[in-house]
Amino acid sequence: MHAKLSVVALSVAAALALGACGKKEEPKPVAAPAAPAAPAAPAPKPEVVVKLGHVAPMTGPQAHLGKDNENGAVLAIEELNAQGIEIGGARIKFELVPEDDQADPKQGSIVAQKLVDAKVHGVIGHLNSGTTIPASKLYSDAGIPQISGSATNPKYTQQGFKTAFRVMANDVQQGKALGQFAAKLGAKTVAIVDDRTAYGQGLADEFRKSAEAAGIKVVATEYTNDKATDFKAILTKIKSKKPDLVFYGGMDAQGGPMAKQMKELGIKSGFLGGDGVCTPEFMKLGGEATEGNYCSLPGMPLEKLAKGPEFKDKFSKKFGVEIQLYAPYVYDAVMVMADSMKRASSVEPGMYLPEVGKTKYDGVTALIEFDEFGDLKGGAISMYRYKGGKLEYVETLGGDAVGAIKEVAAEVKDAAKAVATAAADAGKDAVKAGAEAVKDAAEATKAAVEKK
Amino acid sequence: MKRHRKVPFLHVAVDLPKMDIFLQQIINGLVQGSIYALVALGYTMVYGIMGLINFAHGEVVMIGTLVTITVATTLIKAGMPVAVAGLAGLSSAVLACMALGWSLERVAYRPLRNAPRLTPLITAIGMSIVLQNVAMIVWGRNYLTFPHLLPKVNFEFAGAHFTAVQVMIVVVSGLTMGGLVLLVYRTKLGMAMRATAQNPQVASLMGVNSNRVISAAFVIGSALGALAGVMVGTYYEIAHYQMGFMLGLKAFTAAVLGGIGNLAGAMAGGILLGIIEALGAGYIGDLTGGFLGSHYQDIFAFVVLIVVLMFKPSGLFGEKTGDRA
Amino acid sequence: MSRLLTSRSAFGMLLIAALLIALPFVAALGGQAWVRIVNFAILYIFLALGLNIVVGYAGLLDLGYVAFYAVGAYTYALLASPHFGLHWPFWVILPIGAAVACVFGVLLGSPTLKLRGDYLAIVTLGFGEIVRIFMNNLNAPINITNGPQGITLIDPVKIGDFSFAGTTQIFGISLSGPQKYYFLLLALAILVIIINLRLQNSRIGRAWQAIREDEIAAKAVGINTRNLKLLAFAMGASFGGVAGGVFSAMQGFVSPESFSLIESIMILAMVVLGGMGHIPGVILGAVLLTVLPEVLRYGVGPAQMAMFGKMLIDPESLRMLIFGLALVLVMRFKPAGLWPSPERKRELTGGS
Secondary structure, X not given: OHHHHHHHHHHHHHHHHHHHHHHOOOOOOEOOOOOOOOOOOOOOOOEEEXXXXXXXXXXXXXXXXXXXXXXXXXXXXXXXXXXXOEEOOEEEEEEEEEEEOOOOHHHHHHHHHHHHHOOOOEEEEOOOHHXXXXXXXXXXXXXXOEEEOOOOOOHHHHOOOOOEEEOOOOHHHHXXXXXXXXXXXXXXXXXXXXXXXXXXXXXXHHXXXXXXXXXXXXXXXXXXXXXXXXXXXXXXXXXXXXXXXXXXXXXXXXXXXXXXXXXXXXXXXXXXXXXXXXXXXXXXXXXXXXXXXXXXXXXXXXXXXXXXXXXXXXXXXXXXXXXXXXXXXHHHHHHHHHHHHHHHOOOOHHHHHHHHHOOOEEOOOOEEOXXXXXXXXXXXXXXXXXXXXXXXXXXXXXXXXXXXXXXXXXXXXXXXXXXXXHHHHHOOHHHHHHHHHHHHHHHHHHHHHHHO | OOOEEEOOOOOOEEEOOOHHXXXXXXXXXXXXXHHHHHHHHHXXXXXXXXXXXXXXXXXXXXXXXXXXXXXXHHHHHOOOOHXXXXXXXXXXXXXXXXXXXXXXXXXXXXXXOOOOOHXXXXXXXXXXXXXXXXXXXXXXXXXXXXXOOOOOOEEEEOOEEEEHHHHHHHHHHHHHHHHHHHHHHHOHHHHHHHHHHHOHHHHHHOOOOHHHHHHHHXXXXXXXXXHHHHHHHHHHOEEOOOHHHHHHHHHHXXXXXXXXXXXXXXXXXXXXXXXXXXXXXXXXXXXXXXXXXXXXXXXXXXXXXXXXXXXXXXXXXXOOOOOOO | OHHHHOHHHHHHHHHHHHHHHHHHHHHHOOOHHHHHHHHHHHHHHHHHHHHHHHHHHOOOOXXXXXXXXXHHHHHHHHHXXXXXXXXXXXXXXXXXXXXXXXXXHHHHHHHHOOOOHHHHHHHHHXXXXXXXXXXXXXXXXXXXXXXXXXXXXXXXXXXXXXXOOOXXXXXXXXXXXXXXXXXXXXXXXXXXXXXXXXXHXXXXXXXXXXHHHOHHHHHHOOOOHHHHHXXXXXXXXXXXXXXXXXXHHHHOOEOHHHHOHHHHHHHHHHHHHHOOOOHHHHHHHHHHHHHHHHHHHHHXXXXXXXXXXXXXXXXXXXXXXXXXXXXXXXXXXXXXXXXXXXXXXXXXXXXX
16 A cells, blocks of 8 residues: 555656646637738737637537537638737737537537636637536636627626626517517417526526416426427427417527428427527428428628628638528627727727627627626617528517618718719709719618608 | 317316327437437447446447438439439448547447446547547537438328328338347357347356457447448438537437336337327426426426336336346 | 544545645646536536435435426526626525425426336436426526526626626636636535435434345335435436536526436436445546546547657547446446445445
């Protein structure tokens, strides 16, 4: 036994050494596609590297969404670097530090600590509410601003952390809108299914409150989990209660097969889901069974937003795949962070954190402003219909949706005015007439929106 | 249409479960159970001969599904008729899984024949992790869609809906299990397997090559697994590198329920498990007034297992074997 | 024990003590994340030693050990968080957690007494899942566990005004939260190891070994196998309960996702890989299997860059693959574990 003690000492030392080899490595940065060498310009301006952490599940059932998030962040960082921003007298180069939390809260905490150790200037993420919430404590303790583009659980911003922000509507707003929409669809009875995750259960609960408030009767509540593939048992039970609508709080990997099995069982009810099933993946997995059903997404549809189509274009050109779900929000999150740094003239977390709360940034997904909790002000939710393998926009509910459209209309009107003035100055009557026409159109849009 | 009947001994009018819903649940359970049974056979064959829980068997099933997807999709894209692509996919899966099962035994388990009991278990767990991650690297992280191999035909009987695919699953499973019984009870190999399961030392004394028998058990079990994998793919039309884990666990539970090491037990256990899960998810909510419901459906199987084992410690069909050290 | 006091072993022990005290500071050179990883390693040492009692000493294959971990964690969370508004001190809650886990150990062990080896495995596995699913769903009609959302803002360990969270200055040295927890865990670990050593060399320990080797013979010589098996479950469970409580306090957040079947399997792997029934082996197993995935997390990316100049395979995918391979290879070449007890080694090399 005593001889072994020295062996133990040696192995402890060995383990330390082994760990030390790993410890000294910095987290692997995703370098921008530019060559690793610094810009060749012999500029006297110092270059500061700003590291932004990004966390999402890169392995596991939601890995396709994690990758999507990362793509959004990468796109934003490249554009920022291409702009050659200067803050506080130094040229800024943004660098993404990607991490995988596997949608597991324990891993999320470990990875969060890793980022805190690496002294990142800000964190974008995480993807899942279940990992974002515990990680947010670590970032708050370290004073690192955190903006999530996809964590919708209300609790995230209710913990009182000054560093927690999100750039989309949370599940309270989403559930409420979904309930109202279900009533609009004319459903009198609904069956609710949730997948027993923090996200699914939270959304389903909010939906229930809203639906019942709208006078809809909940005739069945069933459950599944986020790894299941067979739903026939619970669907058969739901069938026996004959609801008008089935609501699913959960992700596309389950929602798709669920819709399919509903059809196989001959269930005539409609299907409604939240942002977790509002993805191309859902349509791929559910096939024709998804046709004609509805889902919701936070914010406004990309096509209707001023910068939306342009973003879609850029994204597909660069990555060659469709946007899965949250990439535009993550893109905006990065932009908001950079914008806050610019306004504060500093990249230090302590310095630019107050500026984050004062953000008024016109992003791809919305005009981004935060309330005192870190939630997105306004928080519009848009409803979509699955048609022909694509999402077809239906309408927008809640929040400052109307205001956002008004803003866009107002901008169009201002632009038209400017053109009209220029035309008048240049004396081109034709142009003037055209500009007036645009102005009228903008007024008409505004009126139509106001009527709504 | 609710039917109220006065049930004798209960002096209340009771809502009898609607027959069409009940029948539907039975069908759901039967189909799912047939799949469990096929996978359970793989576990039980290996356990019966070697006393080893082959944790990696669920992953073999998963590989079967994914191989079928790759082969069939490629052939369909190349313009081959669906039936041919399907058969090619199936055969590739069976061959691939047989090879995989054989290598697993040869490389990972054979060297550990004389090791302490738990060592091969940890090896099996390690191989399960390896196979999952290899699948993730090769096939990616996303869910994959299984190609349409069978025509979509729907039947209706007494209000219950079922599809051609479901019928095929039950029929093919039944035939396969029948074939396996024939193999084990009517062929020389089968006799050798039964002998080795009963008493390895005496069997080898009588001239049975235990290595070959063990390899055969793995290969046949893996072939059955591949078939089950194709069925899962055809039925749910999706596949994912992590799909084998839960399926393997449930199938193993079924095998234990029926009496591990016992072929009839595995089959009965599988089908029983499927039906229990379906009926449980469908009716427990109503029976307990909403306290327990479908959110507990994953553990119905375990609860039933525990109750059964309390009365029959060797499973439903298990024989009381003497304590093997 | 007197063998331990020779000058050679005293030196060895001093060396180890010095290394252990220096460890959190060395680890912090690589970042606080590494101190956390070390803390998790110690936590898993508790769990592995607890499972070692059940599997290693008594020979009962328990695949649902994580249930006790979960029970301990939730007990702490319920008694020290805003959830019920209770904020009891840790030195009250940890023993309560251990006691509750003990009760669960007896509850879960009772139906298994008549079961043979592998039936026992699947039943304990079932129990592990049952506990987890109950934790996940007990948020209606009365909200006990808050369901999938988990319980947040759990109090850190506090002694009077001294909190283990956050950084404090002691004698001019700055100790971070994780570093303070390290020393608490180290103290508990020493206690746990001593208890285990005493158990192993006691009559109870020997009775367990008798049951493991041949239960019928043990019964024949008058050992009350029923009570001893239950005792094994209860004692093993209590370690899990303590570990769970500290986990809760350290992480500040618990949810059912942390207590899945994979965890039970991992802990079993630690026991078997390290050397079943042999305390130093089990400790080694726990440390290795906790640290290895993290080292791979940091190392796989840069290693690929160094070897191939680019990323051939995603580091995340490769990490767990290497881990699985490590399990297979170790079992292949060291079937009795990395550091088996001397008796085991003799048994195996002397032919089965």
